Amino acid sequence: MFVLGTTTIILFSIGGEGIGADVLSGMLWVVIFFSSMSGLSRTFVSEEERGTSLTLQLMATPAAVLGGKLLFNIVLASGLNAFVVILYFLLIAEFVLKTYSIFVLTIVMGSIGLAAAATIIAAIISKANTKGTLFPVLSLPILLPLLIAVIKLTSMAVEGVAFEEAMDEFQFLVAYIVVMVTVSYLLFDYIWKD
Amino acid sequence: MIARIILGLWFAAVIILAFALPMSAHPSRWYELPVIPGLEEKARIVFFHVPAAWLSTVCFVASMVYGIRYLRSRSLESDTKSAVAAGLGFLFCLLATVTGAVWAKFSWGTFWNWDPRQTSIFALLLIYGAYFALRSAVEAEEKRATLAAVYTIVSAAIMPFFMFVVPRILASLHPQPVLSVQGKTEINTMMLALLLASFAGFTALSLWIWNIQVRIQRLELKQTPVFPGG
Amino acid sequence: MTITLEALDLKKVFERRTIFRNISFLMSEGQSLVVTGRNGSGKSTLLKILAHVLTPTEGSVKIFSGLHNLSHSSHLHIGFVAPYLTLYEEFSGKENLQFALAVRGLAQDAALIDRLLDRFSLGGFKHAPARVFSSGMKQRLKFAFALVHRPPVLLLDEPMANLDTDGINQVRELMTEHRKDGVLVVATNDISDAVIPDFVVDLNVSR
Numbered sequence: 368m369f370v371l372g373t374t375t376i377i378l379f380s381i382g383g384e385g386i387g388a389d390v391l392s393g394m395l396w397v398v399i400f401f402s403s404m405s406g407l408s409r410t411f412v413s414e415e416e417r418g419t420s421l422t423l424q425l426m427a428t429p430a431a432v433l434g435g436k437l438l439f440n441i442v443l444a445s446g447l448n449a450f451v452v453i454l455y456f457l458l459i460a461e462f463v464l465k466t467y468s469i470f471v472l473t474i475v476m477g478s479i480g481l482a483a484a485a486t487i488i489a490a491i492i493s494k495a496n497t498k499g500t501l502f503p504v505l506s507l508p509i510l511l512p513l514l515i516a517v518i519k520l521t522s523m524a525v526e527g528v529a530f531e532e533a534m535d536e537f538q539f540l541v542a543y544i545v546v547m548v549t550v551s552y553l554l555f556d557y558i559w560k561d
Numbered sequence: 562m563i564a565r566i567i568l569g570l571w572f573a574a575v576i577i578l579a580f581a582l583p584m585s586a587h588p589s590r591w592y593e594l595p596v597i598p599g600l601e602e603k604a605r606i607v608f609f610h611v612p613a614a615w616l617s618t619v620c621f622v623a624s625m626v627y628g629i630r631y632l633r634s635r636s637l638e639s640d641t642k643s644a645v646a647a648g649l650g651f652l653f654c655l656l657a658t659v660t661g662a663v664w665a666k667f668s669w670g671t672f673w674n675w676d677p678r679q680t681s682i683f684a685l686l687l688i689y690g691a692y693f694a695l696r697s698a699v700e701a702e703e704k705r706a707t708l709a710a711v712y713t714i715v716s717a718a719i720m721p722f723f724m725f726v727v728p729r730i731l732a733s734l735h736p737q738p739v740l741s742v743q744g745k746t747e748i749n750t751m752m753l754a755l756l757l758a759s760f761a762g763f764t765a766l767s768l769w770i771w772n773i774q775v776r777i778q779r780l781e782l783k784q785t786p787v788f789p790g791g
Numbered sequence: 792m793t794i795t796l797e798a799l800d801l802k803k804v805f806e807r808r809t810i811f812r813n814i815s816f817l818m819s820e821g822q823s824l825v826v827t828g829r830n831g832s833g834k835s836t837l838l839k840i841l842a843h844v845l846t847p848t849e850g851s852v853k854i855f856s857g858l859h860n861l862s863h864s865s866h867l868h869i870g871f872v873a874p875y876l877t878l879y880e881e882f883s884g885k886e887n888l889q890f891a892l893a894v895r896g897l898a899q900d901a902a903l904i905d906r907l908l909d910r911f912s913l914g915g916f917k918h919a920p921a922r923v924f925s926s927g928m929k930q931r932l933k934f935a936f937a938l939v940h941r942p943p944v945l946l947l948d949e950p951m952a953n954l955d956t957d958g959i960n961q962v963r964e965l966m967t968e969h970r971k972d973g974v975l976v977v978a979t980n981d982i983s984d985a986v987i988p989d990f991v992v993d994l995n996v997s998r
Contacts, residue, residue: 418877424844425871426894428863487715491708495698504694508687509715512722515680543722550718554711557632561704561845635848702806782807 369405371454373398391462392521395455396514399481402447404503407485410436410443411493420493424560433486433555437548440482440489448478465527473520476540480513483547490551490558513543568769572762578755580605606664612760614657616767617685620650624692625717628710637782640706643713644696645774649767651689658682681723688716793857794868794943795819796841796974800850803836810836811994814850818990820943823966823975828994834978835873837994838948841976842871854944867895870937872930873948880922884913884932887921888939895940907935911961926953934965944974951979 377394414420423432452474455462464470485506492501516539523533627643630636661679662672673679695712699705795817802812810833818824826834839845841852843865854861854868861868878887888904908914911931916924921932930953937945950962969975977988 417880418875419879421844421876422878423894424866425842425869425876426866426891428866431894491695491711492698494704494708495695496700497698501694501698505691505712508684508691509719511680511684511687512719539722543719546718546722550715554714557707558711561839 369402373401375458377459389518389522391459392518392525395451395462395521396477396518398455399448399451399477400507400510400514401503402451403444403481403485404506406443406447407440407482408489408492408502410439410486411489415493429556429559430552432559433490433551436490437482437486437551440486441479444478444482444485445475448474448481462525464524466524466530468530469520469528469533470524472537473517473524473540476537476544477513477517480517480540480544480547481510483544483551484509484513487547487551487554487558490555494558513540516540516543565769568762568765571758572766575608575755575759575762578758606660608755608759610657610660610664611756612763613653613660614682615760616763617650617654617657617682619764620646620653620767621685621688621713621717621720624650625713628713631706631710635703637702637706638779640702640709641778641782642771642775643706643710645771645778647689647692647713648774649771651686651693653763653767654682654686654689658686677723684723685720692716793819794861794974795855796852796944796976797855798841798850798852801837801840801847801852802849803833803840803845804848805836812849814992816990816992818974818976820972820974821970822989823970823977824990824992825988826976826978826992826994827980830980832994834994835875835948837992838871838873838946838976838978842869842946844871867897867940868942868944870940870942870945871948872933872937872946872950874930874952875948876933878921878929878932878936881920883916883918883920884908884924884935885917887932887936891936891939897940900939904935904939907938911935912957927955927958930954931958931961934962938965942973944976945969946976946978948978949980950977951981 377398414423427435488502488506488509492505495501516536520533520536520540523536624643624646627639627646631639631643658679661682665674665676665679666672692709692712696705696709699708796819797817799815800812801814803810814837816824826837828834836845840847843852843862852862854865879890882890885904885908888907889899892899892904905914905917908917911934913928913931913935916928921929924932934950947962947966950966951959954962966975966977975988
């Protein structure tokens, strides 16, 4: 619902004018960012709310819990983003890609990176008192490097840059994912156990 | 007492010199500062902008280090230091952002251009903001300390991405660093001296504030009513 | 291999109030320990620390098999029952037990699950979601949940809560049975609840 609503708003505001590739790329990721914010924290927050956090602690190692939640979020993020992308293509005629390979890889890696960062932040805020607005506030600075990179990559895909030239940016994404996942595993014990 | 007076005088000297030293196109006398074309007098802001930016990063690192110490020792004292360092860092970050924006207006025409360095300092501002939002959202002391420490580590982990890689993605408007990583200085000696003096002054000031804040927090820690039997 | 539960100098401080300190003991199979104390004296806190779900401010708790430290896989060796434990309401009794085995990476054992459900008088409700259980039934399901992975160490916090006479008898039977070849720790206000223990930790005095 959220995704539909935002894309509609964007459509109305564009109103048929020619919009540059940069702006369209940016907006795509804005929609993705906000839909992630409404969905990716649920996995930890719901455990806390239902009181099954303790139950889970008794049954699995922290690493296993993190792995499970991370995997779930990756799947969720991928699904959400695929939906956003499809909607974007259908509703915004100006959004035309020239280099598909860059775009596809960007969406895939962007989703993984998004999930990786969102999961550890979700774990943190699930233990706090005011969960709703805290999640985007904590996530934005952490996701900013990722967003900058994927927006640039999306622009490149729209402009038709050759795949080989995007290597630097893809390396950036790989590094980001590796760092986020590593840091998550190292720190999760402290967050999860009271 | 004496230390405070010295600090006050030191800073006064730095400020005066920053504004008083004459600028000339070809500095020949030891007390002259070079002229940066297009900026002239307005370049003086560098003596406050750069140390503030530096210090906000130093405080960030300090906050993270104390956070790590907390996670290992569970000593609330470490958490206090972490929070105080973050507070100072936030202050300097604000200063750096504002002075940076002022300089930007003079050099490049607008207050904000999303130049990578500007984006990074803005990100740092967001991180500090998020840090304090997190702290105020957790009531239990130990939990608050743990979560805050974890967040400083996570944000520290992504800082390198801002500092080294984003500039390669976005074009940079920032003046090339005159002090390159190898330590070679192309900078005018007087300017360097004044810059370092300002930095020293800022550092001393922040250490002083830090010291006072930590002591206040320590006292507050002792004062909070304890339940009977504890 | 003998299972031992070792607590060394446990201290817990919460919000600057020391709940307890200097708690140490060493238990092995066939022994039982009772934790007593007023409400709020920290019984549940101590039990949570023993269950490895709460970090002590100082000190350590370990589970050994012989000399082998099992604490990293504590979830496989500990069964925990407490009033504040919540099971999965949308799952049935049977599904909860299946889940308990699956998450731990253990093989499914339908016979054991059925036996446990019958033992605690839940056999007739195998497929109903836990949401519709009475509080007594939920408590009994927690026992089944704690036993399904056959843990050597059983930690019971207020085990008689919510139970009628039949339920209480079932639990008494369980405690007698378990303390024969397992480690049993019970936290309770009522000493008569438990069979005579080998050790007693009285939190009213350990400040």
